[in-house]
Amino acid sequence: MKPFKTYDEQIDKLSDVGLLPKYINTPTGPNINGPVRITIHNPFKKDVTERAIRMHALQHSKAYVIELLQTYGYYNIINQYNKPFLSDNGYIDDIDFFKLYSVQQVDTRIKNLIFYPILQIEQRLKTCMAYEFAKAYGPFDGDSIINYQEPYLNSNNYTHSLKTKDHKLKHILLINRLKKLYKDTTYKPFNHYRSAHGHIPIWIFINKLTFGEMLHFYEVLKIQNNISSFFNLTPSQLRTCMLFLNQVRNDCAHFSSFINQDYPMLKKDLPLLVDFIKNYNLNSQKQITNIFRLLIVFKYLLPSNPYDSFIHAVDKDVFSMIYSKYIPVISEYMQGILMAPTQKSYKDKLNFLLTK
Structure with a gap:
């Protein structure tokens, strides 16, 4: 049985599987440039993975993610498109919510x-x-x-x-x-x-x-x-x-x-x-x-x-x-x-x- 999940619980699930970062706050404005691209830069003083940079950029995206879930639904963003990006251990390293x-x-x-x-x-x-x-x-x-x-x-x-x-x-x-x-x-x-x-x-x-x-x-x-x-x-x-x-x-x-x-x-x-x-x-x-x-x-x-x-x-x-x-x-x-x-x-x- 698939139990009902609130949008906050859906966000938590996306964070648990590595598609979103762990959110600390819920600001109103996401750092997103358009529906398919994210403007990112390396805020760290050392070389890190592209995934780490994206997760940092997504720290202020919770309100926007909820808006997308309310508009399209979890299944229509995640389940319909995630199969090619799954491995035996979950999602591949270079995938996240906004890429899906x-x-x-x-x-x-x-x-x-x-x-x-x-x-x-x-x-x-x-x-x-x-x-x-x-x-x-x-x-x-x-x-x-x-x-x-x-x-x-x-x-x-x-x-x-x-x-x-x-x-x-x-x-x-x-x-x-x-x-x-x-x-x-x-x-x-x-x-x-x-x-x-x-x-x-x-x-x-x-x-x-x-x-x-x-x-x-x-x-x-x-x-x-x-x-x-x-x-x-x-x-x-x-x-x-x-x-x-x-x-x-x-x-x-x-x-x-x-x-x-x-x-x-x-x-x-x-x-x-x-x-x-x-x-x-x-x-x-x-x-x-x-x-x-x-x-x-x-x-x-x-x-x-x-x-x-x-x-x-x-x-x-x-x-x-x-x-x-x-x-x-x-x-x-x-x-x-x-x-x-x-x-x-x-x-x-x-x-x-x-x-x-």
Whole structure:
């Protein structure tokens, strides 16, 4: 059992494991320069370790640490990012609270950058699915509203072969979920179309679906080829891209880690993935870090102009930043986990994706 700990007790725990110094007082102003760097100098009249200097600099940071714990939570700063910095005897010597916090801040910066493009892709997928579904199943001019059944509630428009692990038919589960959503009387677009047109067309209804519900909708469609071909993908290639993005989207929305998360594998025959592996002499996509797998997925699902803009934003706000603000241990770790051992290396990879 994990017992409740006050912020002071959390501070004591961080001090006990060596991530913070033992505090003597609680002044109001920390000696901190920005969220990821600490301005430090050697106050001693002899050579001491970098850790000793940092612990001295952190003596007046207790109020700021409590503020960070109140904002992000102990788990979201420590437990989500500490694994690479643990040894058999606890933490390695060159790590402390603010170095872990700097990893969290870089990860947060990445998640803030990637969340909006994922929302763009979600809307693009929904628009494409609604267009192809309506083109295949209507409604069409001349259809009667009398006894009309929405095509997305008609089981004949879905494949019947897919089952869950507990042997339930996926299309039946989907339709039951869609029926519940259809009854929503609080969503103004639904109310308008019911009142003005007597039904809710798919291009309105699909906006109410979550990313996960949209994925389930796609999985049981008979017209997957019509949708995936729009993105120059096969149905299974698009499905793995959506599975990947669904989890990334959830992690961004719920403050989970992105950089060190295990995400679903993309389809092995995805052309750009194959080219990337070959060009950089990799054995498999497991060697491709999350940021570059995401950029490969974005290449297929984002329009070209937003994609180009996103590449430049990632270069400026993430990759360039980890080189311009050196933090011992952390900068080397970030360069590794972002697949950017040198500036030339990451710029080459970004350019490779831009020009493909």
